[in-house]
Each structure stands twice: as structure tokens, then as C-alpha cells.
Amino acid sequence: MFTRILIANRGEVAVRVLRACRRMGITAVVAYSEADRESRAVQLADEAICVGPADSGRSYLAAASILSAAIVSGCDAIHPGYGFLSEDDTFAEMTRAHGLTFIGPPPEVLERFASKAGTRQVLGAHGLPTIPGSDGMLRDDEHGLAEAARIGYPVLIKPSAGGGGRGMRMVRSARELQQALTVCRSEARAAFGDDSLYLEKWLDETRHVEVQVIVDRYGNGVHVGERDCSVQRRHQKLVEEAPTPALDVARRAELAELAVRAVVAAGYENLGTLEFLVDTSGDFYFIEINCRIQVEHPVTEMLSGLDLVVEQIRIAAGEPLGYTQADIGLRGHAIEFRINAEDVELDFRPQAGRVDEYLAPGGPGVRMDSHLFAGYEVPPYYDSLLGKLIIWGPDRQTAIERARVALDELVVTGLKTNVPFHRALLGDQAFLDGRFTTNALDRMGSAAFLAASAARPAS
Amino acid sequence: MPDERSERPPRAPLDLGSVGDEVLPALMARFEASGLGELEVRRGEWRVRLRRDGAVPAEPRSPVPAGEHRRARQAPHAAPAGAEPTPPARDLSRAMVTSPAVGYYQPIDGLDIGRSVRQGDALGHVDVLGIRHDVVAPADGVVGRVLADPGEAVEYGQDLVRLDRLAPVPG
Missing domain, CATH: 3.30.1490.20 (ATP-grasp fold, A domain)
Structure with a gap:
């Protein structure tokens, strides 16, 4: 097992990875840009090392600087989080060439799954249905x-x-x-x-459903069920839940089993997410694979009890999975709300600035993953994700009720957040019925969606 | 669907409208609240450089002087410039030579206390995976303190050498 991990990311995911390192007794070194000097991850870190200026091209995306930081701070592995260098096979190769471990799939696996078209072909050959299309390029x-x-x-x-x-x-x-x-x-x-x-x-009304898989170096693989990410605005996920309301138990099992069988056969390794579009008749089509930990991974953790970041680190260190599909139990229903610094009244414009007050909600089944604290200055250089509110309940209805309470309890002042959108969603009949589709919000327009919610009598 | 914004940094080309409406106001607010003399941000094909009146133009890639940085940290939420018309005074008698990168530091031979240097002189380098990044004197001066040892691991922006008795700042 590793003794020191460099966390090459920021925001909530840096804190998330740090917590996993702590639990495993691994020293956490946080790489940060000048704009993140006062961040929660830096405060919590065993050690912190400044890798460059605010511009992510010269800090979080600067492969040589990140690797150099890992070397000079004596780390034996690098956790890239999500985004930035997390799926960069060249960076993974560089890391290995310098004798360190990239926490994610090995470089040759990243490379094999780098092209979307190539991946569809490979996994299509291993039994995944793909969107029907023309036989190659059109001649005329x-x-x-x-x-x-x-x-x-x-x-x-x-x-x-x-x-x-x-x-x-x-x-x-x-x-x-x-x-x-x-x-x-x-x-x-x-x-x-x-x-x-x-x-x-062309699929008119689609749901976005994705399958979480874990595969070790020795070809042992399991799926940890699926997640439904159909609540999107301009292709950005806003809310994710599991299990998907779009498919029944048998169809969900079929999808997940097909997915894990295909990736194991194709030689995948480490954590991965296979994304599918599901049409109105319940047919699913594979679209792409994400070779990293995802923002919405806590939804799966709430159902399975697994710590997916710990699993990711264990597998990268060469440990065998140690359990089989029969050991994976999925219990209840979980919903994740992405809390973004956005002004919903101004077309979800990103906000930056000081957080005056921050109070996380609590209660049964309530989890808040965030890097916020009162006095934190949200820098304008990066994405607007402030944290994730994840709610678990024994069933979907309970999770929705708990979510309403938690969203009302959550306090973030000093800048605007998208919480009003989440409140509106929890009053929307299509969402409550489990019928939300990926283009619903854009077709209606976010402003019209919020206006319709404001016009509804309070439940 | 790809989930670009939250899982990847924004890299899409910006249109003029969003630069004016979103990026610039946020940057200016951040810049006003900081003690920095100059700030440059690149995003996509755009490059925005903000410079405070009276600030000494920095070398294009030189890091923020650490002395100024520390001032910015002490008062991160300073009142906007309108309420405080004079920018923080610069300590004209000293300047800090800082690391341009994270790696192993190697000063030039004889970089000892009392040595005179000119603005722009290479005072050593930081080795980043075998690539040398020059450590550059930000101003004329005399070495007053040596703050890092040869071969030491340094981070970006770390103080390496303090320069004393600066010549007056031009402009």
C-alpha cells in the first residue's frame, strides 16, 4: 500500500480523497494553486505544496508541475480526482515512468478507452448495444x-x-x-x-443511466448498480439518483450485468462508469465510459456501503477486489443535489466571492460533501461546485421528503446558489413521478421551469 | 452525456459577451481585493491582464513577489479600491526572489550575502523533471538573505533570496 499520496485536485473532491487517505492511514499531500491557498483541503492536509498560479493550465493541468510536486514531497502515488488530469493517459504514463503510481486505470487502459468511437466499437463487440448508426462515413x-x-x-x-x-x-x-x-x-x-x-x-426523449463498475488487475469485476442522471441543464448534471426510476429491477440487473461483463472482457481496470441513454421503450444504448471517480459517486456509496475512493486506491496499489458480486448489496434510494454557486434568476450565471455563513443540514440519511466554511472566498477561476447534498432513504418517497427538509436547513449566504432550483424540482410532477428526461429542462427553459414552480401552491 | 463543467475545468472558447459580463467583473473584484500589482489570466483563446496604476510591470512569466503575496493573505477581504484610494505601499528597500516552479532549487555559484544583482539576472534555476526554469531577479539589489539551500525542494512562489537596497522603482 502507498504511504504518501499527492492529491492533485481542489474543492470538494480534494477533501473527499483526503478523507479516504486519512482512513487508510496514508499521508495526504495536497497540491494547490495560488488561488486555493486558503482552501479547506490545504487546511486539512498533512502537507500542502503550491504548484502554480490560479490559471489551471499552469497548476492543476500542468502535468510536469504536478509530477514534480509529487516527487519533491516524497509521494509514491498521485490521486487526480475528477476533471483536470484524471483521464490523461500521457500524464499516467509520465507518472509511471518516474516510478510513481497513478490512481486510476493504468496508462494503456486509459489509452485504449480514450476515443469514444473506438470504445463503442470495442464494447459493442463485447455485447453492449450502441446507438444504431450508418455503416461508416457517408459516401454520397x-x-x-x-x-x-x-x-x-x-x-x-x-x-x-x-x-x-x-x-x-x-x-x-x-x-x-x-x-x-x-x-x-x-x-x-x-x-x-x-x-x-x-x-x-436520434432518440427523442432519453434518460441518462450509468453503471458503476469496479475491476481489479486480476480480472475480477463487480458492478455497484446504476445511477440516473437525467436532470440536466445544457448537458450539465444537476441531480443524480439511484436506483433509476426508468427501469424495473430485472431490466436494471440486465443492464448492470451486461456492462460489467463487457468491461472485464475488454480488459478494463480500476473504477469506471459506463454511460447509457435509455429511450422511452426501455431500450438502452452505450455512449461512453468515464475512467475516473465521478462527482455523483456518493449516490452509489449510500446504497452499497462501499467507500469508492478507498476501493480505487486499493486497486491501484495492486490489491485484489476481495469480494464478489454476491457480496454487493444495494439498499434503499439515494439522491444527490449538486450545490453550485449560480444565480438561477440570471440564467444560472456562476458566482464568485465570500461565503458569509455556511451551515450543513443533518438528520437520518443526510450527507454533505463540501469544502465550504464561513469566510471562504470562492475563486472565480474554477467550476462553480460548492458541494453535494446526498440524501438516503429506505425508499424514493422518504428520500424526497428528507431532501426537502435538508434543503430548507442548508445555509449558504454571501453568494447565490442553485438551491431554489432543487426546491422547484422537488415540487415538479415529472420528477416526482420519475419521468424526468435529459432534455426536459432545456426544452422548457430553466426560467420557465422556475416560474412554473413559483406559481404552484406550496405543498 | 459528457459532464463538462463540474468534472473538467471550463476550456470552451469564450465569446466577447461572456468575457465582458462574467469573467472581467469577477476578475476585477478579485484583483481589487488582492494586494497584487498585476494579474494575468488565460482561458481558451483569451488572455486578460489587469495592472494596478503605478505598479511595476512584471516580467511576463515572473511569479508574484512573495512579500506582496503575504500582504494579500493578511487582508483577503479588504474593502474595494474605491473606499481605499491608495494602494498598499511597496517596501522599496527590499524585494523577494521567488521560485518560478515546484522542483529542486540550484542557485548560481557565489550567490552570497552582499552580492549585487541586476533586474533580470538569472540567479539560479529550479529543476522540474530535468527541465531548468530560471530564477530571475525581480529588481536591482544586493543579496540580503539566502532563504533556500542548494538542492532544496521548493514550491511555486517560495521565497529563495531577499534583495536589499533596491534602486528607486522606475515610473
Whole structure:
């Protein structure tokens, strides 16, 4: 086992990893930028080391500085948290080349799963259903029309290169497709210098459901159930829960078992999350794998009793899993609310500044993972996540009731937070019925969603 | 769906509107509250540099002088500049040479008390995985104290050498 771990991250996840290190008796060294000198993780650290200025490109993302910090502080492993360097296979390789361990999948595994298209192909070959699409790139309009007819409208036209929505269009008929192909081709050529396009089936109303897996170096793997992350705003998750209300017990088990079998067969190692889209008929399609600990991992911890960060560290150190699928028990229902520094009335604009008061809620099944304290200055340079409120109940209804109480108890003053959104969500019929879909909020508009909630009589 | 904002730092290109509406006000507030003379932030294709009136333009990549940094830490929530028209006075008799990176420090030979240096002189280097980052004198002066030993592990911004008897600040 490791004796000293460098925590190469900030905010709530740095505190989360630090707690896992403490529990395991491992010395925690926190790498921080100048903007995070007064942070909770630095205060709690056994040692802290400044790696660069506020600009994350010269601190948390500066691979050489992070690795140098680990070496000069005598660490034998680096925990990258999420974001920043957490899925960077070059950094993982550098870390290993200097005789240290990267806490995550080994570099060759990260590399194998780095490309989304490649990963879909690999895991598709191991039995995961993927979104139906064209057979490779479209040769010409005629090929496109034939493929679209085979897949079934509506279809999404996607460029081979790039992203950000350019060259992308959803069409509902052959006629629309013919017109859109010309436009998409020229958009893709202008944006990426490559006008090759392909087609994917468009799913109108989808749920985002993801499966947590743990696989050790020796090919032992388990799943720890799924999480539903359908409450999203512009592709940002806001609330996550487990189990998913979208699938029944048998279908959930089928999904999770399929996922873990595929990743074990494909040679995956360490913690991972496989993301799926689930359509209205309950069919699921694999979209991507995340090779790291995720923001919403506490939802799974509440159900399983596992400490996923500890598991991640153990596996990176080469320990065998030590348990089987039969040992994994999932109990009750958990919901996580991301508490962000955002002004919901100003289109969720990120806030920075001083936190005057901070009081975390309590009670049965209530967990608050946060780096906040009264007097903390939220820097403007990083993401707006202030913490996560995770609620557990023996069933979904109890969890929702406890969540209402906890959200009312939570005090964060000095800057605006998105708590009003969460309160509104807990009064929304679609959410209460477990029918929320990934595009619901954007289709309605967040402002309209909040206005509708304000107009509802208080329950 | 990829979860960009909370799990990755924002790296999408900014449009002019969001720079003006969101980034600049937040940066300016942060800058006003700090004791820094100059602040540069890069995000995507944008680079924003804020400089206080009367501050000595820093070398493009030189770190924040540690003396100033400590002042900023003592009063992190100072009143905005409007309520306090004069910026914190600089101690003109001293300057701190700080580490440009995290790594192992190696001063040049003979960097002892009493040695005169000129602004911009390389006073040593910090070794980061075999790459040398120059330690640069921020001002003219005489070595007054040596604060780090050859071969010592240093962090970013750490005080290495104190320079005394500075020449008056130009401008």
C-alpha cells in the first residue's frame, strides 16, 4: 500500500480523497494553486505544496508541475480526482515512468478507452448495444438516404471531426436529410477541414443511466448498480439518483450485468462508469465510459456501503477486489443535489466571492460533501461546485421528503446558489413521478421551469 | 452525456459577451481585493491582464513577489479600491526572489550575502523533471538573505533570496 499520496485536485473532491487517505492511514499531500491557498483541503492536509498560479493550465493541468510536486514531497502515488488530469493517459504514463503510481486505470487502459468511437466499437463487440448508426462515413447523398431508411427517422447527422454542434443536425424525413447533408458538409469543411459525415439514430426523449463498475488487475469485476442522471441543464448534471426510476429491477440487473461483463472482457481496470441513454421503450444504448471517480459517486456509496475512493486506491496499489458480486448489496434510494454557486434568476450565471455563513443540514440519511466554511472566498477561476447534498432513504418517497427538509436547513449566504432550483424540482410532477428526461429542462427553459414552480401552491 | 463543467475545468472558447459580463467583473473584484500589482489570466483563446496604476510591470512569466503575496493573505477581504484610494505601499528597500516552479532549487555559484544583482539576472534555476526554469531577479539589489539551500525542494512562489537596497522603482 502507498504511504504518501499527492492529491492533485481542489474543492470538494480534494477533501473527499483526503478523507479516504486519512482512513487508510496514508499521508495526504495536497497540491494547490495560488488561488486555493486558503482552501479547506490545504487546511486539512498533512502537507500542502503550491504548484502554480490560479490559471489551471499552469497548476492543476500542468502535468510536469504536478509530477514534480509529487516527487519533491516524497509521494509514491498521485490521486487526480475528477476533471483536470484524471483521464490523461500521457500524464499516467509520465507518472509511471518516474516510478510513481497513478490512481486510476493504468496508462494503456486509459489509452485504449480514450476515443469514444473506438470504445463503442470495442464494447459493442463485447455485447453492449450502441446507438444504431450508418455503416461508416457517408459516401454520397444516395448512401446517406439508404442508411437513414435502414436506421429509421429521425436521424442525427454528425461530422467525423470536431464537436460543439457544428455540422450536426437532426432530420425527420428523407427530404430534410437531402437538404441538410449539403449544409452540414460545408459547415464541417469550414469548421474542421473535413467534410465526412455519418448518421446516428436520434432518440427523442432519453434518460441518462450509468453503471458503476469496479475491476481489479486480476480480472475480477463487480458492478455497484446504476445511477440516473437525467436532470440536466445544457448537458450539465444537476441531480443524480439511484436506483433509476426508468427501469424495473430485472431490466436494471440486465443492464448492470451486461456492462460489467463487457468491461472485464475488454480488459478494463480500476473504477469506471459506463454511460447509457435509455429511450422511452426501455431500450438502452452505450455512449461512453468515464475512467475516473465521478462527482455523483456518493449516490452509489449510500446504497452499497462501499467507500469508492478507498476501493480505487486499493486497486491501484495492486490489491485484489476481495469480494464478489454476491457480496454487493444495494439498499434503499439515494439522491444527490449538486450545490453550485449560480444565480438561477440570471440564467444560472456562476458566482464568485465570500461565503458569509455556511451551515450543513443533518438528520437520518443526510450527507454533505463540501469544502465550504464561513469566510471562504470562492475563486472565480474554477467550476462553480460548492458541494453535494446526498440524501438516503429506505425508499424514493422518504428520500424526497428528507431532501426537502435538508434543503430548507442548508445555509449558504454571501453568494447565490442553485438551491431554489432543487426546491422547484422537488415540487415538479415529472420528477416526482420519475419521468424526468435529459432534455426536459432545456426544452422548457430553466426560467420557465422556475416560474412554473413559483406559481404552484406550496405543498 | 459528457459532464463538462463540474468534472473538467471550463476550456470552451469564450465569446466577447461572456468575457465582458462574467469573467472581467469577477476578475476585477478579485484583483481589487488582492494586494497584487498585476494579474494575468488565460482561458481558451483569451488572455486578460489587469495592472494596478503605478505598479511595476512584471516580467511576463515572473511569479508574484512573495512579500506582496503575504500582504494579500493578511487582508483577503479588504474593502474595494474605491473606499481605499491608495494602494498598499511597496517596501522599496527590499524585494523577494521567488521560485518560478515546484522542483529542486540550484542557485548560481557565489550567490552570497552582499552580492549585487541586476533586474533580470538569472540567479539560479529550479529543476522540474530535468527541465531548468530560471530564477530571475525581480529588481536591482544586493543579496540580503539566502532563504533556500542548494538542492532544496521548493514550491511555486517560495521565497529563495531577499534583495536589499533596491534602486528607486522606475515610473
